[in-house]
Amino acid sequence: VTRPAVGDAARGPGQDRPGTDEPRHSAAGPARRHRSMPANTEHAPSAPSAATDELVNDLFRAHALGLIRVALLLVGDQQSAEDVVQDAFLGLCRALPRIRDQAKALPYLRTSVINGARSVLRARKRARLRRVQHEPPVWSAESAAMAGEDRRAVLGAVARLPRRSREVLALRYYLDLPDTEIAAALGISRGTVSSTASRALTALARDLQEGQ
Amino acid sequence: VNTLEDRLRDAYQAAAQTVRPETIRGPRDQAGQVARPPLLAGYRARSRRARVLIPLAAAATVALITVAASAVIPQISAGPQRGAPVMPAATRRSLFGTRPPGAPPAYFVGLPGAGAGLGVYNAATGQIVARLRPPERGLHFSATAATADGRTFVVAASGRKGSCDTLLYRLRLNAGGQPGALTPLAVPEVAGHLITPTSLAASADGRTIAYASARCGGSNSAPGHAGVIDLATRQVRTWVITLSEGLMSLSLSGAGRTLAFTEATALGGDGTARVLSTDSPAGLLAQRARAVLPAALQAQAVALSPAGNVLLACTWRGTSPPYSAALAAYQTATGHLIGVLHTWQDVHVSPCMISADPSGSYLLVTDIFRRDIGAQIDLATGRLAAVPGRTGNPPVGISW
Numbered sequence: 001v002t003r004p005a006v007g008d009a010a011r012g013p014g015q016d017r018p019g020t021d022e023p024r025h026s027a028a029g030p031a032r033r034h035r036s037m038p039a040n041t042e043h044a045p046s047a048p049s050a051a052t053d054e055l056v057n058d059l060f061r062a063h064a065l066g067l068i069r070v071a072l073l074l075v076g077d078q079q080s081a082e083d084v085v086q087d088a089f090l091g092l093c094r095a096l097p098r099i100r101d102q103a104k105a106l107p108y109l110r111t112s113v114i115n116g117a118r119s120v121l122r123a124r125k126r127a128r129l130r131r132v133q134h135e136p137p138v139w140s141a142e143s144a145a146m147a148g149e150d151r152r153a154v155l156g157a158v159a160r161l162p163r164r165s166r167e168v169l170a171l172r173y174y175l176d177l178p179d180t181e182i183a184a185a186l187g188i189s190r191g192t193v194s195s196t197a198s199r200a201l202t203a204l205a206r207d208l209q210e211g212q
Numbered sequence: 213v214n215t216l217e218d219r220l221r222d223a224y225q226a227a228a229q230t231v232r233p234e235t236i237r238g239p240r241d242q243a244g245q246v247a248r249p250p251l252l253a254g255y256r257a258r259s260r261r262a263r264v265l266i267p268l269a270a271a272a273t274v275a276l277i278t279v280a281a282s283a284v285i286p287q288i289s290a291g292p293q294r295g296a297p298v299m300p301a302a303t304r305r306s307l308f309g310t311r312p313p314g315a316p317p318a319y320f321v322g323l324p325g326a327g328a329g330l331g332v333y334n335a336a337t338g339q340i341v342a343r344l345r346p347p348e349r350g351l352h353f354s355a356t357a358a359t360a361d362g363r364t365f366v367v368a369a370s371g372r373k374g375s376c377d378t379l380l381y382r383l384r385l386n387a388g389g390q391p392g393a394l395t396p397l398a399v400p401e402v403a404g405h406l407i408t409p410t411s412l413a414a415s416a417d418g419r420t421i422a423y424a425s426a427r428c429g430g431s432n433s434a435p436g437h438a439g440v441i442d443l444a445t446r447q448v449r450t451w452v453i454t455l456s457e458g459l460m461s462l463s464l465s466g467a468g469r470t471l472a473f474t475e476a477t478a479l480g481g482d483g484t485a486r487v488l489s490t491d492s493p494a495g496l497l498a499q500r501a502r503a504v505l506p507a508a509l510q511a512q513a514v515a516l517s518p519a520g521n522v523l524l525a526c527t528w529r530g531t532s533p534p535y536s537a538a539l540a541a542y543q544t545a546t547g548h549l550i551g552v553l554h555t556w557q558d559v560h561v562s563p564c565m566i567s568a569d570p571s572g573s574y575l576l577v578t579d580i581f582r583r584d585i586g587a588q589i590d591l592a593t594g595r596l597a598a599v600p601g602r603t604g605n606p607p608v609g610i611s612w
Contacts, residue, residue: 064236065231065233065236068231068236069228069229069231070228072227072228072230072231073224073227073228078230078231078235078236079237081231082236082237138227138230139223139227148222148223148226148352148370148371149323149329149352149353150219150223150352151219151222151223151226151227152223154219154220154222154223155223155224155227158220158223169220170224173217173220173221173224174221174224174225174228201216201217204216204220205216208216
């Protein structure tokens with residue numbers, strides 16, 4: 001009912017890797033990241049200029065809603081999705097001075113959101129072991145936020161797919177990203193994107209057929 | 213595979229559209245768009261010294277607020293779970309037992325789950341006695357509402373290809389619970405999809421219908437709004453939803469003059485319960501509706517008594533398991549607690565849903581333990597009778 005217990009766990013997705021334009025693909029656990037944040041802050045580069053500040057503003061206005069929606073498709077609930085996106089922007093603020101090509105800011109955010117979503121899901125997995133409940137996903141019958149029985153069935157089947165398959169499908173069929181950009185966002189090869197999507201669709205078709 | 217890809221795209225769009233600019237937490241700019249949160253805006257200005265001082269100041273502020281809140285909160289949210297008296301039998305009888313004693317409705321309707329259409333349930337056994345398919349291919353049922361005779365319901369359906377509108381139908385059950393044909397209501401189509409399966413309510417005679425719909429179809433489409441339809445005159449009065457919440461658990465008084473709803477935390481709201489006079493002039497819902505129960509009470513579901521003077525609410529307490537929940541009665545006019553009708557301990561996270569029967573003497577509660585469909589509560593006596601059902605799959609959008 002209330003904010004999921006994993007809220008804090010969503011902090012700090014996609015921490016930047018010093019000296020690169022890419023956020024780290026395998027985000028550390030939330031507790032470890034929390035502990036490392038003061039050190040990172042201490043060694044953070046100088047504050048962004050007004051121009052980069054304006055860039056973050058523009059990016060937020062233009063892409064925050066879309067990124068929250070993508071995060072929602074990955075984590076299932078809006079509050080966690082908002083946390084993930086806010087943290088992605090925080091990571092961007094820290095990384096901007098080191099991002100040499102500003103056109104890479106949006107891909108950076110996308111990757112951060114995916115990493116953040118992974119952190120949330122990992123934290124939930126741990127929380128489930130302690131029998132901590134979290135907000136039901138928007139496509140569940142309990143949530144009642146989304147209309148459409150077929151849509152619930154489809155997204156329910158997607159939720160049963162492996163993590164990478166879910167990410168590939170969301171980026172391909174919600175964001176309509178080309179395979180090259182999906183590959184960049186997930187840190188995998190284009191061929192892997194293609195084969196993962198193919199396997200995911202096959203599994204999805206089988207699952208939905210069996211469910212009928 | 214193409215069909216599957218289309219279904220996938222459609223499902224992703226539908227899920228993504230549940231996030232709307234007005235439901236996102238945080239500040240807005242002058243154009244009303246989501247603005248960069250202060251947390252981000254403040255990042256640039258922070259010096260190293262500030263990075264040290266700000267957390268200290270924040271910690272001090274939190275400590276101050278905690279001390280202040282510990283003194284104030286018990287008074288404003290006298291929590292039904294903490295020290296509030298269970299309603300005396302005499303009060304119960306005077307509030308809920310004034311009508312001639314009778315049995316609760318024999319059937320209720322609900323949405324059993326994905327692809328399952330609409331179910332008619334035996335209210336005593338929880339068994340589905342009849343299923344109804346949507347009236348057109350592509351449509352799906354999205355919400356239900358009951359009228360006072362216990363056999364007539366209003367049903368909403370949406371999902372027609374290329375349309376964001378919601379269609380309303382009348383459904384009648386016979387004495388054995390078997391549904392007749394769906395009759396389209398002669399009202400203007402509702403713009404947008406209903407926000408939840410509890411976003412529909414009907415007056416006792418079924419002549420007044422209330423709904424809450426979300427924007428659907430991009431920024432040029434009609435904004436999310438709450439609406440009240442007078443079937444006799446076909447007049448529709450609407451109020452724009454600008455609150456950062458998903459309206460849930462709509463309930464009309466018997467005469468259809470008062471509409472109650474919650475801003476459920478499950479949908480991003482803060483848990484405030486409000487009432488709206490249905491003859492309020494059109495405008496912003498936030499300005500027209502009056503808060504009855506504060507957010508501190510975390511109202512997840514509400515139901516108005518037939519006279520509209522009593523608001524039943526399912527409230528929650530706790531930020532981590534085990535949660536406790538209470539069903540309590542409040543004065544609609546003042547928000548004062550009349551008394552607690554029932555409490556639950558160690559409940560799960562999903563919100564309970566409640567539906568009052570037409571006499572206002574019985575309540576159907578679902579989703580409390582998820583072991584059964586829910587329970588019937590005789591409000592006059594406090595007796596609770598479990599409604600068994602399939603474990604873990606309670607219907608949504610119940611009405612009786």
